[in-house]
Amino acid sequence: MKVHHIAQQNSILNKFLAEIRDVSIQKDRMRFRRNIERIGEVLAYELSKELSYTSKEIATPLDIKNTQLPPKDIILCSILRAGLPMHMGVLNYFDDVDNAFISAYRHHPNNDLDIEIEVEYFASPSIDNKTLLLIDPMLATGKSLVAVYEGIKRYGKPKQIHIVSAIGSEEGVEYVKNHFPANTELWIADIDPILNSKGYIVPGLGDAGDLCYGEKL
Numbered sequence: 001m002k003v004h005h006i007a008q009q010n011s012i013l014n015k016f017l018a019e020i021r022d023v024s025i026q027k028d029r030m031r032f033r034r035n036i037e038r039i040g041e042v043l044a045y046e047l048s049k050e051l052s053y054t055s056k057e058i059a060t061p062l063d064i065k066n067t068q069l070p071p072k073d074i075i076l077c078s079i080l081r082a083g084l085p086m087h088m089g090v091l092n093y094f095d096d097v098d099n100a101f102i103s104a105y106r107h108h109p110n111n112d113l114d115i116e117i118e119v120e121y122f123a124s125p126s127i128d129n130k131t132l133l134l135i136d137p138m139l140a141t142g143k144s145l146v147a148v149y150e151g152i153k154r155y156g157k158p159k160q161i162h163i164v165s166a167i168g169s170e171e172g173v174e175y176v177k178n179h180f181p182a183n184t185e186l187w188i189a190d191i192d193p194i195l196n197s198k199g200y201i202v203p204g205l206g207d208a209g210d211l212c213y214g215e216k217l
């Protein structure tokens, strides 16, 4: 699996990442959501360079221009609820594609270290022979992504998979590398060294869902 670690090269993305991590700036929920959305936009732009384009003649008021256009057979798939702002960022660029939503949550049947993923709700079109963009802002253990992928397989076999993520742990990236098929690429803004015993990425940013939408019971 090809991993594109975008923050390895300096760009304006660094500022968006710094702001979502910064404990004083992240108190502004609207800014936090918008920064996650902006990271989704940057990653959408980066991955758009790897898609297969087709030529089309466009009529301007003055002449014909031969242009290269990206494919439309793309499905954006996000995990509720933390995935929503990043989903909107990617959708801002791939604005006319179809969408899938899945609910997944972690629970700890025995103790903090014991993480199981429950996948419950699916709303998806066919993904057969499509380009699937799986969006997960926090790639912590990688288990949610793998559970979602296992679940969404009932909607078909994608020809290409792109995973889009803001921050991952080294361990999560390894897990995903070992559990996704070869036709998968990972587009990730930044990768952090530690996954703590509660499944949080360190230094990370905290709980992305809570920072976007408030704490849940």
Ligand code: URA
Residues within 6 Å of the ligand: 082, 138, 140, 199, 200, 201, 202, 204, 205, 206, 207, 208, 209
């Ligand atoms: N989900 C989050 O929101 N943060 C983490 O650090 C890990 C998973």
